[in-house]
Amino acid sequence: MPSSSPPPSTLTEGVQLYQADPVQLQAELAAGLLAPHASVSPKFFYDRLGSHLFDAITELPEYYPTRTEAAIFRQCLADMAQHLPAQAVWIDLGAGSCAKAARLFGTVNPAAYVPVDISAAYLTQALEPLRREHPDLPMLGVGMDFSAHWALPAEAQGWLADRGLDAAPRCVFYPGSSIGNFGPDDALRLLAESHAVCRAGGKGSGLLIGVDRVKDVGLLEPAYDDALGVTAAFNRNLLLHVNRQLGSDFNPAGWDHVAFFNREASRIEMHLAARRPQTVRWPGGQRGFETGERIHTENSYKWQPAAFADLLQRAGFGQPLHWTDPQGWFSVFWAPA
Secondary structure, eight states, X not given: OBOSSOOSOOSTTEEEOBOOOHHHHHHHHHHHHHSSSOBOOGGGGOSHHHHHHHHHHTTSTTOHHHHHHXXXXXXXXXXXXXXXXXXXXEEEETOTTOHHHHTTHHHHOOSEEEEEESOHHHHHHHHHHHHHHOXXXXXXXXXXXXXXXXXXXXXXXXXXXXXXXXXSOEEEEEOTTGGGGXXXXXXXXXXXXXXXXXXXXXXXXXXXEEEEBOOOHHXXXXXXXXXXXXXXXXXXXXXXXXXXXXXXXXXXXXXEEEEEEETTTTEEEEEEEESSOEEEEETTEEEEEOTTOEEEEEEEEOBOHHHHHHHHHHTTOOSOEEEEOTTOOEEEEEEEO
């Protein structure tokens, strides 16, 4: 969770708010593993290896969201740009490699770029070449966990003010359908917080967000259970991250990757299922698992366009605009603040 008194920055031209509290993380992990239906937050996917594995997933033929969203931007960006604010501060949530935003810079001409990501080390690495490619574009990396609460930190607001950009319009950019990792109530909360960030900027501010849509299960499930097993490796790597954080003794080879579409909840679910009876131990605790017993590791909610447009307006945004691909698999929304 973000600290109220951030330590000195560990990013080049950046703000490091997220400091992992080992005791808090261990308590969170133990509580999830000891729950009647064991679970681990998907934020534990994203250690250094997990971030690279996710980048590999986006290259897989089965994983349609990345390439479909990219095609929408290629085909519709000129139209989008007529509605987006000029010379805006682009705030990139869950920026990762920063590649998605960087591809838009030539058209949207941002005044500054503020990528936000929980994995500060990965963000630092991503910004180095981007700064060389765009030496005149001010960039500020923000390392923070926005999953429970999201607001632009005071340090970032001061950085903008120092550059005369505190009153500039803001474009909160949240591509990749990552909003699907939040249940409807938490998604509404995150969107409302994004609306508050936008409203603090100048006229024309808003949210540009990618949203995965409900579609045939034959397309949905392979995207989360690919033939090469990259997503399975991504899922199992979470156990290695848990071992380092909790001091547990998970053996990834003892777990199967499970992914399926829960039609009633309108979400893909990912789990790890025990291949055999086993007991996992960590300092101060343990949990026995029977064959087939699962650890719930991720949800990815899928939306109908009308329902998501309604969610945006409930969060405080105005009437959104909407672009999609010819198959109707994915949507990009612009929601004015």
